[in-house]
Amino acid sequence: MVLVIGTGIAGLSAAVSLKKAGLRVKVITKKLTGGSTYIAKGGLAAAVGKDDSPEIHAKDTLIVGDGLCDEKAVHYVTKEAPRAVEVLESWGFKFADDLRLEGGHSRRRVLHKTDETGRDIYDFLMTKLKELEVPLLEDRVVSLKVSDEKVEGVIAERSGVVYDDKIVLATGGYAYLFKYTSNQPTNVGDGMAIAFKAGALLSAMEFVQFHPTVTSIDGEVFLLTETLRGEGAILVNSKGERFAFKYHEKGELAPRDVLSRAIYSELLKGERVYMDLTKIYDFERKFPVLNNFLKRHGLSQSSKIPVFPGAHFVDGGVRVNLRGETNVKGLYAIGEVSDTGLHGANRLASNSLAEALVFGVNLPSFIDKWEGLYVDDGDVIELGLRNGNKFSIEEIRKTNWENVGIIRNEERLEKAVFVYSSADTCSLDEEANAALVSLLTAIAANTRKESRGNHFREDFPQRDDRWKKRIYFKVK
Ligand SMILES: Cc1cc2nc3c(=O)[nH]c(=O)nc-3n(C[C@H](O)[C@H](O)[C@H](O)COP(=O)(O)OP(=O)(O)OC[C@H]3O[C@@H](n4cnc5c(N)ncnc54)[C@H](O)[C@@H]3O)c2cc1C
Incomplete structure (x- = not known):
């Protein structure tokens, strides 16, 4: 049995393809209408145009990623994206015929259905999930059960322990943790914090993408x-x-x-x-x-x-290999919660739906043959958890916006590190998880003494290739 956590494009496409491949699967999600897929707009990038190729798509991705993409991941996703689109279409989803052009893409390659394509894909996959009779539970996962460095289940708020030796984290990012954001309140970094506490490596946490044009009218947030x-x-x-x-x-x-x-x-x-x-x-x-x-x-x-710029997408997360495997046996991470290496220091528009779909539909090919993540690059920072001050999500959003936001410097980053170093990071609630991922983001952003991709330091405004490496975190 495989347990998938999250009902965005990553979790849903994984659950549908696992079930179609004959595996037993169940899905658990914090909120059925939560996550970014439900509100995603533009579309999904895949080199399907006559004048396009995965190589050209890869080149565009590498330019935007500003020297920190993992080239293997870039070539893998850009090659697999057209095939993943075919799989989705073979299940009955229909994209519009025209391809759209978006910033950073040198070809028209953004597939869309309407102008809320994320929601279209969500509705379609959710219907498939129900047709396939995959059990679906609305509950919040609070931690992983790990024994001998292997996962053996999860603990959920209302359901208690749910046993499974294959857990797929598809819990999205944490861009809601900034005062101004395009994200929904579900996206507070639960999945990354839960994985970190279970021993998984996290990386590239300093790279948070801000979308320039978000609006909020009478409290309703809308991405332009x-x-x-x-x-x-x-x-x-x-x-x-x-x-x-x-x-x-x-x-x-x-x-x-x-x-x-x-x-x-x-x-x-x-x-x-x-x-x-x-x-x-x-x-x-x-x-x-x-x-x-x-x-x-x-x-x-x-x-x-x-309009105002809002935190939109998290490039980093739970480090995985091209099979979605983490360094904790049985634990997979796919979609925005993961760092596959595709985005590097900045994400090319519409690459995240593509990445999540590729890792979701390809999961059945790997799920019975565990290899595990192996990393030999970058710097690893070890960090303990602590029982400390409680911060509300609103306090964290304000602190991140003011100190870890669009324009960063040492003074503000140190302030954020100081604040979060006193925080409770070991409880199982959203607040502790939010403080933990914010601490990692602030430490990584303070450590990286350069500007690269979407990480901008006014005190180090240039790119410095001594920093052409990943910053990893591991629990002490
Ligand atoms: C407004 C907006 C527009 C966007 N437009 C585009 C676009 O056009 N193209 C593109 O490529 N990308 C776009 N993005 C980014 C893209 O939508 C996301 O990166 C992608 O949808 C992430 O999918 P996911 O499945 O990984 O996670 P999400 O869709 O975020 O889903 C996360 C899921 O995890 C669940 N969850 C979270 N924590 C827990 C927990 N503790 N226990 C149980 N369940 C949990 C949530 O309920 C949710 O179901 C957009 C993002 C936003 C916010």
Whole structure:
């Protein structure tokens, strides 16, 4: 029996393919409508166009990853993505015929269904899961049961101990732990903390991607996708000034991290930043979901939409090999919770749904032949757990935003390390897990004395290739 934790694209695609391969599988999830897949918008990158190839997709991924991608992982995912798409389509999912272009991609390769493709995939896979009669439980996993360095089950809040010797963590990232975010409250780093406490290696925790254009109207958070800017949306500050060209020659089409810093810098000056959608042709047909969002709040295409950069995606996580295996026997990690090496220091847009699908659908080929993760690169930091101060999720979100956010420096990072070093990191609640992953993020960001990918240090603004290596964490 295999136990899959999480019902995003990673967990659902793994559960469906394991069941189809004849394995016994069950799924447990904290919240059925939680996770990022449920709200993901743009689409899934795969080299399926006539003018495209996995090699070109790999090259684009490596450029954005800024020297820290694991090349084997990049070539594996870009080669396997078209096949994973075929598998999904063979199950009955249908992508739209056109391919979209997104920032950082040199070809049209973003597959989509509507303008909420993550939700489309979620709905489809959830229906499949039910058709296949895979048992599904809504409960929060709080820890792994490990004996002799092998997993033997999990402990869940309401269900207690659930025994299984193959556990697939598909619990997503922790970008909700920043005051401004595009993520749902389920994504607070539970999976990474649980794995770390069980002895798994974590890596690349300093690389958190911020999305430049998130909005929140009457408390409803909405991500304004890159495609809008590709279709003509512009950014203006309170003075009506189109400021993006001051920061980058490509203006609103600058890379995500550059644009996030540009908007953040404007906000720090006391400006407000708005997206102006008026130049988008055929807006209502192209962006029906955004159009409905605006209507719900009494706004329209001609309204100026306030935007801010928000934490969006976590590049790092539980280090795995190309089979999704960790260094703890029987424990797999797939999707955003993992660090496969694909994203390196920065994620190419639409590569995360692709990565999660590849690792999900390929899992049955490996599940009966354990090899285990072996690493011989990078620096390993060992860290103990402690019983300490309790911080609420809101306190952690504020601390991370102010000290471990878009523009970092030693003073603020040390403050965050100091705060979290006093925190309770060994309890089983979300707060302790959130403090633990925040501590690892702050330590890694403080240790990495350079700027690379989405990790920007104003005190070390250049890339320094002495840091062209991963920072690992292991429990002491
Ligand atoms: C608004 C938004 C738009 C995005 N758009 C795109 C896009 O267009 N293309 C792209 O490639 N990427 C996009 N991303 C990123 C992408 O959606 C995610 O990286 C991806 O969906 C992660 O999938 P996952 O299955 O790994 O995790 P998630 O979809 O985050 O799912 C995590 C699951 O784990 C469960 N869980 C968490 N903790 C526990 C626990 N302790 N016990 C039990 N269950 C638990 C949750 O309930 C949830 O079901 C977007 C992200 C956001 C937030």
